[in-house]
Amino acid sequence: MHVTVVDDATGKPVPCRVHFRSPEGIPYQPHGHHDHVNSNLNTWHVDVGGDLRLGQITYAYIDGTCQGWLPRGEVLVDIARGYEYEPLRSRVYIAPGQRELTLRLKRWTDMNARRWFSGDSHVHFLGTQGAHLEAQGEDLNVVNLLQSQWGHLFTNTEDFIGEPTVSNRGRTIVYCSQENRQHVLGHLILWGLKRAVMPWCTAGPDEAELGGTLEETLAHWADRCHEQGGTVIIPHFPFPNGEPAVLIATGRADALEMIGFDNFQHREYYRYLNCGYRLPLVGGTDKMSSEVAVGQYRTYAYIPPEEEFTYENWCKAVRAGRTFLSGGALIHFSVEDAQIGDTLRLPSGGGMVEVEAVAESIFPIHTLQIVQQGQVVASVDEPKGANRLQLKTRLRVTGNTWMAARCAGPNYTAVPHFDVWRRGVFAHTSPIYIACGDRWSLFDRGTAQYMLTLIEGGLAYIREKAAHHPSHHVTHHHGEDDHFAYLERPFREAIEAIHRRMHEEFRS
Ligand SMILES: [Zn+2]
Ligand SMILES: [Zn+2]
Structure with missing residues (x-):
């Protein structure tokens, strides 16, 4: 089978990772790639590069095209490309005599x-x-x-x-x-x-x-x-x-x-x-x-x-x-017109500021929070999980401080990926610094x-x-x-x- 994965917007082949298997779970990876990445012995330099294994599923990195055996009948396809494309999980039917298979990946944000x-x-x-x-x-x-x-x-x-x-x-x-x-x-x-x-x-x-x-x-x-x-x-x-x-x-x-x-x-x-x-x-x-x-x-x-x-x-x-x-989610964050990394300047007594954060993700996210000097000062929660969370609020600032936005699973705990360390799905911004008066400074004796x-x-x-x-x-x-x-x-x-x-x- 000659497989091409194309970008849905351009129709051109797009680099990605692919996994094919029969309904019984037999992997059919492209020529030149492992059906199962050898990694059980916790050693280094065994099957490094060109493949990826998440849990029990092995993926092949391809430039958008690949060739290999696929069984006739039903085949399960699992394709992904980072966090800005919708992952593709579907069943395709391979007919006798079929030699070409085209699959489409869709970018949802750029x-x-x-x-x-x-x-x-x-x-x-x-x-x-x-x-x-x-x-x-x-x-x-x-x-x-x-x-x-x-x-x-x-x-x-x-x-x-x-x-x-x-x-x-x-x-x-x-x-x-x-x-x-x-x-x-x-x-x-x-x-x-x-x-x-x-x-x-x-x-x-x-x-x-x-x-x-x-x-x-x-x-x-x-x-x-x-x-x-x-x-x-x-x-x-x-x-x-x-x-x-x-x-x-x-x-x-x-x-x-x-x-x-x-x-x-x-x-x-x-x-x-x-x-x-x-x-x-x-x-x-x-x-x-x-x-x-x-x-x-x-x-x-x-x-x-x-x-x-x-x-x-x-x-x-x-x-x-x-x-x-x-770590899976994308996040946008601003305080007034200050962006991540900026210092927002307020009069020495401080004042009210408008804080806005949006988190988007192909994985479900449950909590989006604003952290000020280590404390959660605003939060939205969606217990069932969502692909988009938005938070817009006004907060009072009384002195020099910093704010950051973060999102993760329920109550800001982590839902794990399937990599070897089971790392959590989350996102966290660098701070926006807020200076009340002419100079931003903070000190903590402890x-x-x-x-x-x-x-x-x-x-x-x-x-x-x-x-x-x-x-x-x-x-x-x-x-x-x-x-x-x-x-x-x-x-x-x-x-x-x-x-x-x-x-x-x-x-x-
Ligand atoms: Zn290192
Ligand atoms: Zn190190």
Whole structure:
């Protein structure tokens, strides 16, 4: 059978993922694709790329055409393409002698036309070309493919070229960059590197090589990235939690990433926002196998009409906080005429503001909420689930604050996807900041104290627990005489910065 999947609007073949099976459940996947992705043994590098498995269903990524055997009679067809197309689940009848089958996929919304461009913040193991194919199959604009080290395994080294690759067949960009990892201090995503930042991982297993010593901190990795004009993301925030507080206190984190739906991570995010740190939110998958779709969690970033869709502009939009995380749903949010990432200015006494949010989704959503400084201040609920929820209300603002919109399942719990981690369907915007008076600022003494505790813990790890060469036995890469002073410097800067803020707050 020669199968073509066409876009209903254009009549042209459209990249997507397909699954065919008989009514008895026998899969008939296209030539060159697995009937069942081999992933039961929880190993890496088994059936990575070209296929996707959700639950017990295996999908093949195709460019819009494929060829393979289909049985005569009834066949079940299951096709999807990201979150802006209606998934197609239907039965077709294959007649004797039939050699052609055309199926139609319908786009229900066009976020690119509204200048929102989607990207996965965090992908491993795919090749560059494979990332293009799968991104097109998932209607995803950007893939941040990250080389890294896993003990004695090095992945995607061969894909690093220090610039983006742009597909000529679609609007997809793949940029191979890095995730640097340290098992206690934390992991760090460096987007848009032109030159590698070494060492990739440090201080022994699991992340670095056996027998390794602590040679680097996240803060220094972040600085090497910023020197090149790159973007620094704290992945799977906040874990590992030894250094994120340092990065945030010293302004080294451009954005925080969520790769799952988790209450604790929400609270941690809100805590830092409440302490006056402006932190954009990004979504990604940390994809390491064919058991999660590239872009299943994705970052939508807004690029204004006068700017081109390029990798650089996409990263700039993320750094400006013009983002929302989509784990299935799409969300629009405004406060007065301020959009996501903006600062709305009010007189020093505050005032009433009009808040509007709309959530739309191919999956049922049950709750749409407005969060102000970590508290839900407005909500609409549809217990049966809906594909569209809308909220429009007026709220009183009395001082500096932030608001964000979020949507998910019943009472803001998560209805799971069928990927290997059963991640929840949800969406969450970055904040709109509201300044009453001339300057936006917030401070929370509890958070400042909490950050100092985390930072002291990081310092104790560096001094007491991490593996080190005896001093003056080796020459370190940074060339400084005092290795401990080098490692501890960003932590001391962070403590100073937090104390400065505490004193300012005390005076005012
Ligand atoms: Zn990581
Ligand atoms: Zn990762």
